[in-house]
Amino acid sequence: MQKRIISNNKDITLKSFFFQWEWLLILIFIIINIVNANLSPYYLNFNTIIDATMTFLDKAFIVLPMAFILVLGDIDISVGSTVALSSVVMAVLYNMGIPMPVAMIICLLVGTVCGFINGYLLVKFKELSAVIVTLSTMIIYRGIAYIILEDQAAGKFPKWYTYLGWGYVGKIPFILIVFVVFAILFGLLLHKTTFGRRVFAMGNNITASRFSGVKVDKIKIIIFTLTGLMAGVTALFLTSRMGSTRPNVATGYELDVIAMAVLGGISSAGGKGRMIGAVISIFLIGFLRYGLGLINIPAQILLIIIGLLLIFAVMVPNLKQTFGRVFRMNGTK
Amino acid sequence: MTEKSIIRNIKNMDVSKVKELGLIVFIILLSVVVQIRNSSFLTFENLNDMITNTAILSILAVGMMLVIITRGIDLSVGATLALSGMISALTVSKYPELNPLIVILLGTIIGLICGSVIGILVAKAKIFPIIATLGMMNVYRGLTFMVSGGKWVSAHQMSKGFKNIATSSILGINTLIFIAIIIYIVFYYFINHTRTGRQIYAVGSNPDSARISGINTDKILWLVYSIMGGLAGLSGVLWVSKFASAQGNTAAGYELNVIAACVLGGVSIAGGSGKISGILLGSLLLGILNNALPLLLVSPFWQQAIQGFIILFAVLVNAIVKENIKKKNLTRRKI
Secondary structure, three states, X not given: OOOOXXXXXXXXXHHHHHOOHHHHHHHHHHHHHHHHHHHOOOOOOXXXXXXXXXXXXXXXXXXXXXXXXXXXXXXXXXXXXXXXXXXXXXXXXXXXXOOHHHHHHHHHHHHXXXXXXXXXXXXXXXXXXXXXXXXXXXXXXXXXXXXXXXXXXXXXXXXXXXXXXHOEEOOEEHHHHHHHHHHHHXXXXXXXXXXXXXXXXXXXXXXXXXXXXXXXXXXXXXXXXXXXXXXXXHHHHHHHHHOOEOOOOOOOHHHHHHHHHHHOOOOOOOOOOOHHHHHHHHHHHHHHHHHHHHOOOOHHHHHHHHHHHHHHHHHHHHHHHHHHHHHHHHHHO | OHHHHHHHHHHHHHHHHHHHHHHHHHHHHHHHHHHHHOOOOOOHHHHHHHHHHHHHHHHHHHHHHHHHHOOOOOOOHHHHHXXXXXHXXXXXXXXXXXXXXXXXXXXXXXXXXXXXXXXXXXXXXXXXXXXXXXXXXXXXXXXXXXXXXXXXXXXXXXXXXXXXXXXXXXXXXXXXXXXXXXXXXXXXXXXXXXXXXXXXXXXXHOHHHHHHOOOOHHHHHXXXXXXXXXXXXXXXXXXXXXXXXXXXXXXXXXXXXXXXXXXXXXXXXXXXXXXXXXXXXXXXXXXXXXXXXXXXXXXXXXXXXXXXXXXXXXXXHHHHHXXXXXXXXXXXXXX
């Protein structure tokens, strides 16, 4: 096993500072924007760019807690279904005559409960891996959404509710502001609090963390519950944007979300990663999708690009490690 | 001492059999209940239909079991299946006189290539299986759309010989069932009686020891993903031939069913364990559920949730049994 460094504020030399993953991401991000601007005359425009964020930020809320889960070395593939279930429950309750604010709170609650169930099962049954637990809850949550709404769509939300997905504060979309606030909160939580330090410690060595007094189970449940809560938030924004909801909304979100987090340099082996990387990669994939959409490149080609990017993202650090080892060996000899 | 070891053997045997026995009992109970409610369940036609519908799932489950034994997972199954199905359907629509066997071969080879790319990524580039297969899933799915230009290949564009691959029958039993049986026999022999087959288990139970004892773990990993790809490619041809239609989103999300069949069949996600008989029962259970719920007039909207609950239930029971065994072993050793 190679040695992993828990600390992420290691001595920063100038060289190591510029050889970070985030700079590569920023570079790709800039390239994408230059290409987009050249391909489409309508792209390079403040309003366009700001508006573009509205199209992809809904699922970005889940990336933030997903980063925690990946740092733990776990994975959660039930988030898409959680979004669908909370959205459907909210819509049905509203149509039954419950006031919208209450329905929105219940939507968040449903997400939270879904997340809590995942965390609780994982902690209670240590034999089970996160893949299996969240796989089965993924099927169950989506199944419940289908039981509730069958093949119908539910909508007719009050007018003010559309503000969530479509509204502006000045010239800036409301969703962007909310996202930035959440991103800062989660970033601080991961990097500046004891809670975050404990998460990193658990990702590196869960047994050692337990023996050094970290409440491993509690932290795991909290993180999965947070993920559920953020899935609820996503449901709020997504439903508002679409104006109505169906049991099959947010299908495949889990894969998008995981791809974004992993591309952001968060290792799925656990113990490594930074929130800023995840946030950059959200915008990277978002703008890539938006720009290619402007010049009529089909979404399917985008699938290929994102898939290759994902693999490239994971491969580069591995290659660096391999080659780094070779160089070091030559050096000592 | 001998007495003790014999007792232990008996107990261990019971434990490993308990899981499958539980599954069998569950399947029988389910069948009885369904039969009481709807007498058309246990008829030859219905059983034939049901097993035909399960055949592709069970073929894929074999490959998935091998992957899971090596502590991996393959999410790209559905996409590989779609890609191979689409390419073979396009080929057939262009050259209608092509021998069906050649089409099957073509599909399998496409799947093999797809699988071996993933194998290289996992074995050589050391990418986590879940990430590598997630990425390649997107790539293959995108390729499927590109190859077809977003269009479908539908029944009238396919030759009769091609459609007959999956719809013809031998002695009143569907060809798909025969193909599945052959694959099960081949892989039963491969896993249990060949050196490479046993090495797969060795790599899964402890990769480090396997490497130290001289097993080429990279080769085994690559092989496992290639087999999975090959079986997915074969299933692609069968799928397209069965439904007589190839679409860009064929079998989207089917990988979850396959993984579910493996998990129901007692294949441990932690790697190193899993039996052919187990996954056969696992896919059979899923097949019966798919077939029986409509017969019981359960609303189709309930089916997904019911399936999910049964999978979760099976997984939890599995975990509880395992924990109990651990506890029992500890008390026997008087620690």
